[in-house]
Amino acid sequence: MDKFTKVTGVATPLMRQNVDTDLIIRIERLVDNVTREGLGPYCFEQIRFKPDGSEDPDCIFNQTPYRDAPIILSRENFGCGSSREGAVWALKGMGIKAVIAPYFGDIFNNNCFQNGLLPVALPIHEIEQLADEMTASPGNARITVDLENCQVISPTGRTIPFQVDARRQHAMLNGLDDIALTMSRRDEIEAWQASDKSARPWVWL
Known part of the structure; x- marks a missing residue:
C-alpha cells in the first residue's frame, strides 16, 4: 500500500446523498475478470457515459477541471450498499x-x-462551503487534505480539522495494511509465543 501524507488538488463536488458502491462500480465489472488495476475506466460509468459508450458532457467528472481531480466532495452515506x-x-x-x-x-x-x-468525515455545512469555493473559481481553486496534521485547507485558506483513528493514521502515513501492521510487531508476537510455550507447553503440541 502506498504511503499517504497529503494531497493537494481539485475537488470534484459530487453533491449527492447515498452514492452507493453499485454506482461507483457495477458488479458486472468485478466478475468479468477485469484486474484491480483495470477498474478505473469503469468508475462511475453509469453517470459518466451514455448508453452508446460516449462521454456524457453533463457529468461533472467529464468537465474541466474535474476530469483528473484527486479529491471528491459528497453528501451523506458515501459508499453505502453492498460490500465490494x-x-x-x-x-x-x-x-x-x-x-x-x-x-x-x-x-x-x-x-x-x-x-x-x-x-474524511466533515460536517455537511463545511463540505457545502468547500463545494461553493471550488465552483466559484474552478480553474484555480485547490483543496489540501493533510493526514499528518488531520486538517483540510480550503481554496480560501481556511483550516478545517478532522478526526481519524490514531492506528489508521499511522498505517496510512506509513503505507501499512492490516497484514503489514501485524508483521511490524513480529518481534513482540514471537516473544509472546516463546513465553506462552514456556508457560503452557501443552497448547503448542
Missing part, C-alpha cells in the same frame, strides 16, 4: 486519493483504509 472492495479499487484507478463526506458506509470506510484511499 472493488469500489475502492475503481476510485483509486480513477486517480482519487481522498473522499470528503459527512459519513461513509461502514464497510466501504474500512476498505478505504485498507487500500490507501483516505475517507
Whole structure:
C-alpha cells in the first residue's frame, strides 16, 4: 500500500446523498475478470457515459477541471450498499486519493483504509462551503487534505480539522495494511509465543 501524507488538488463536488458502491462500480465489472488495476475506466460509468459508450458532457467528472481531480466532495452515506472492495479499487484507478463526506458506509470506510484511499468525515455545512469555493473559481481553486496534521485547507485558506483513528493514521502515513501492521510487531508476537510455550507447553503440541 502506498504511503499517504497529503494531497493537494481539485475537488470534484459530487453533491449527492447515498452514492452507493453499485454506482461507483457495477458488479458486472468485478466478475468479468477485469484486474484491480483495470477498474478505473469503469468508475462511475453509469453517470459518466451514455448508453452508446460516449462521454456524457453533463457529468461533472467529464468537465474541466474535474476530469483528473484527486479529491471528491459528497453528501451523506458515501459508499453505502453492498460490500465490494472493488469500489475502492475503481476510485483509486480513477486517480482519487481522498473522499470528503459527512459519513461513509461502514464497510466501504474500512476498505478505504485498507487500500490507501483516505475517507474524511466533515460536517455537511463545511463540505457545502468547500463545494461553493471550488465552483466559484474552478480553474484555480485547490483543496489540501493533510493526514499528518488531520486538517483540510480550503481554496480560501481556511483550516478545517478532522478526526481519524490514531492506528489508521499511522498505517496510512506509513503505507501499512492490516497484514503489514501485524508483521511490524513480529518481534513482540514471537516473544509472546516463546513465553506462552514456556508457560503452557501443552497448547503448542
